[in-house]
Amino acid sequence: MAQSTKSDLNLDKIVSLAKRRGFVFQSSEIYGGLNGCWDYGPLGVELLRNVKDEWWKKMTLQENIEGIDASILMHPKVWEASGHVENFTDPMVDCKECKARFRADQLEDVMCPRNPNRPAIRCQQEGKFTEARQFNLMFKTFIGPVEDSSAVVYLRPETAQGIYVNYQNVIASSRQKLPFGIVQIGKAFRNEINTKNWLFRTREFEQMEMQFFVKPGTDDEWFERWRQERMQWFLDLGIRKEKLQFQRHEKHKLAHYAKDAYDIEYEFPFGWGEIEGIHNRTNFDLTRHQQYSGKSMEYFDDATKEKYIPYIIETSAGASRSFMTILVDAYAEEDTGKEIRTVLKLHPRLAPVKVAILPLVNRENMPDIARNIFNDVRKDFRAFYDDAGSIGRRYRRQDEAGTPYCVTIDSQTLQDQTVTVRERDSMQQERVSSSGILKYLQEKLKR
Ligand code: ATP
Numbered sequence: 035m036a037q038s039t040k041s042d043l044n045l046d047k048i049v050s051l052a053k054r055r056g057f058v059f060q061s062s063e064i065y066g067g068l069n070g071c072w073d074y075g076p077l078g079v080e081l082l083r084n085v086k087d088e089w090w091k092k093m094t095l096q097e098n099i100e101g102i103d104a105s106i107l108m109h110p111k112v113w114e115a116s117g118h119v120e121n122f123t124d125p126m127v128d129c130k131e132c133k134a135r136f137r138a139d140q141l142e143d144v145m146c147p148r149n150p151n152r153p154a155i156r157c158q159q160e161g162k163f164t165e166a167r168q169f170n171l172m173f174k175t176f177i178g179p180v181e182d183s184s185a186v187v188y189l190r191p192e193t194a195q196g197i198y199v200n201y202q203n204v205i206a207s208s209r210q211k212l213p214f215g216i217v218q219i220g221k222a223f224r225n226e227i228n229t230k231n232w233l234f235r236t237r238e239f240e241q242m243e244m245q246f247f248v249k250p251g252t253d254d255e256w257f258e259r260w261r262q263e264r265m266q267w268f269l270d271l272g273i274r275k276e277k278l279q280f281q282r283h284e285k286h287k288l289a290h291y292a293k294d295a296y297d298i299e300y301e302f303p304f305g306w307g308e309i310e311g312i313h314n315r316t317n318f319d320l321t322r323h324q325q326y327s328g329k330s331m332e333y334f335d336d337a338t339k340e341k342y343i344p345y346i347i348e349t350s351a352g353a354s355r356s357f358m359t360i361l362v363d364a365y366a367e368e369d370t371g372k373e374i375r376t377v378l379k380l381h382p383r384l385a386p387v388k389v390a391i392l393p394l395v396n397r398e399n400m401p402d403i404a405r406n407i408f409n410d411v412r413k414d415f416r417a418f419y420d421d422a423g424s425i426g427r428r429y430r431r432q433d434e435a436g437t438p439y440c441v442t443i444d445s446q447t448l449q450d451q452t453v454t455v456r457e458r459d460s461m462q463q464e465r466v467s468s469s470g471i472l473k474y475l476q477e478k479l480k481r
Pocket of ligand 1: 192224226233234235236237238239241308309310311350351352353354355356
């Protein structure tokens with residue numbers, strides 16, 4: 035039973051399953067939605083949290099990595115030093131005829147929103163568009179009651195800067211020595227000109243970023259190491275290898291701060307898209323913060339008695355884009371011989387609900403036994419109790435939620451105190467002693 039192929043995998047199907055099953059809802063839906071913003075429902079919030087937890091553990095279990103949680107609003111000088119006030123722009127064009135707005139460098143494959151059969155590029159060729167203007171993607175707001183220019187602050191467009199400005203604080207408090215990293219997970223905001231492809235390009239999203247501080251000269255080696263480690267992370271979560279690739283930034287397209295950069299890309303139904311960037315940012319950021327703040331960003335190397343500004347290797351992943359990647363990759367439609375089942379083949383560690391407890395019928399004391407098992411397993415795992423509808427329909431509901439195990443209590447349970455455990459992907463069933471079910475799951479979910 036093969037997973038759905040790209041040609042028949044349509045993003046709309048996943049978006050609709052995500053809504054139906056409570057993974058993702060449109061933000062402010064009852065008011066018609068807010069473009070580029072999405073809400074995570076009961077299953078989505080668990081999956082997102084599991085993705086972030088996996089990343090956080092992978093990073094912070096290493097002895098030379100510390101975490102922080104910086105505020106979203108920062109001193110406006112941060113964004114001058116970082117180059118965002120000057121450079122964080124996209125070129126924008128407007129259609130003089132229908133007033134639609136487009137990113138000038140992304141016109142290919144884009145249709146006119148007023149006339150969905152008409153490629154935007156044709157309107158451009160016909161001279162309907164204005165000249166391109168640079169549009170800054172940072173959201174602006176005001177701090178305090180007076181809305182004047184001296185009170186302008188920005189919603190951070192990336193979490194990285196919160197790490198750079200705290201780098202000396204972290205060294206002083208944690209006594210880390212180079213090479214070491216600082217990680218952060220948090221919201222970032224970009225006023226994207228065109229949001230599209232569901233969670234792929236949104237205006238509010240979450241990032242999982244690591245900044246790794248190294249001695250200049252050792253940066254190439256660390257860059258290579260982190261590049262491999264980050265790809266492995268996606269593979270370890272079960273993402274199909276053939277759907278992942280590296281894309282190196284061409285020299286002339288490198289960001290102003292970068293010496294080298296690779297994107298990890300996933301092949302979505304709409305084509306390849308970046309899910310994480312790995313950048314050698316040199317000493318650009320710390321040098322700029324030293325210039326703008328007047329505070330030293332130098333590191334004193336005890337071993338060699340040298341002073342220098344460290345180089346930084348950055349790994350920057352979108353938590354929301356990783357979430358989307360995981361859902362898209364897990365989605366499958368399979369012909370069971372009797373029907374087509376939709377199943378989310380999520381890695382068990384990521385699955386929002388680990389086990390469903392299903393009493394086969396509501397008679398004798400099956401529900402009591404089922405409740406007892408449910409109360410027992412949910413001390414350790416998120417579990418779901420379902421006694422409504424046929425067993426086939428209940429299995430289907432759990433398949434769609436990505437629940438790796440279903441435990442059924444049936445008439446045999448009353449005789450020999452065993453239950454049936456059904457595994458999601460193989461649909462194989464085995465009988466397990468009801469008192470050993472917690473241990474069984476602990477063993478299985480350790481993977
Ligand atoms: P893109 O070229 O797609 O705009 P970028 O190169 O600007 O992305 P980075 O600044 O490197 O992206 O951000 C790091 C990561 O943050 C991206 O790999 C992506 O996973 C995530 N990300 C960036 N912008 C968005 C967005 N608008 N919506 C969702 N995730 C985003």
